[in-house]
Amino acid sequence: MDAKTRRVWIGGTRWRLLRCRVPDTIWGDCDYSTNTIRVSKALHGEDLLNVLLHEMIHARWPDLSETAVEEFADTLAGILHREGFRQPDDHD
Numbered sequence: 585m586d587a588k589t590r591r592v593w594i595g596g597t598r599w600r601l602l603r604c605r606v607p608d609t610i611w612g613d614c615d616y617s618t619n620t621i622r623v624s625k626a627l628h629g630e631d632l633l634n635v636l637l638h639e640m641i642h643a644r645w646p647d648l649s650e651t652a653v654e655e656f657a658d659t660l661a662g663i664l665h666r667e668g669f670r671q672p673d674d675h676d
Contacts, residue, residue, distance in 0.1 A: 588625070595644040601636075611635045614642040633669065634661035 588603040600620045606612060612623040612635040621639040623632070638657035641648065648656075 592640075594640055597643075599643055612639045614639045614646075616643075616646060619643075628671065628673075630661055630665040632671070633665055634658060637661055 590601045592599050592601050597619060600618070602620065602622045603625045604622055606622050606624045610624075611627060611631070612621065614621050621643060623635050623639060627635055634657050637660050638653055641653045641656055645653075
C-alpha cells in the first residue's frame, strides 16, 4: 500500500486518516462506514491544508451542506496558511 496512515479523534470518534492515491476526479473523501478519510498524496501547501480541513469537517458534522463545508474549509485554510502553518517540505 502506498498510503501514509494516521489515527485521529474527531468528535469523539476514531478515524483513519490516509494520504494516498485517490481517483482523478477528487482530492479527498470521507467514508462514514469505515471512519476513513482519504486525502491525495499529490497535494501540498494550502491545497493540502484545505482538503484535510474539508474532510475533517465532513467527519465531524456529516449533516453540514457541501457549500458550508467548502466555505468553512476555505476560510480556515487561508487563515492558517497566512499564519505560517506549513509542512517542512512546503515551498509556497
